[in-house]
Amino acid sequence: MKRVAEQQARHEKYMARFTPCPFCQGKDLSVELNGQATDWVRCNACGCTGPVADGENRAIERWNQREKKA
Numbered sequence: 001m002k003r004v005a006e007q008q009a010r011h012e013k014y015m016a017r018f019t020p021c022p023f024c025q026g027k028d029l030s031v032e033l034n035g036q037a038t039d040w041v042r043c044n045a046c047g048c049t050g051p052v053a054d055g056e057n058r059a060i061e062r063w064n065q066r067e068k069k070a
């Protein structure tokens with residue numbers, strides 16, 4: 001059970017890096033990685049995707065910036 005709690009805590013910390021989806025306010029977000037320096041954030045609730053970026057961190061950054069402008 002301890003391991004599950006640790007995984008949950010790590011997941012929550014990771015998800016805290018994302019701003020909620022600007023369209024549906026969903027927080028079920030994941031980063032799509034295709035291994036070709038073009039990653040993007042995807043909302044699993046409504047299916048929208050964020051800007052393509054070079055790397056996971058930049059994809060999250062750009063997703064967060066997009067939300068602020070909206």
Ligand SMILES: [Zn+2]
Pocket residue numbers: 021022023024025026043044045046047048
């Ligand atoms: Zn959404």
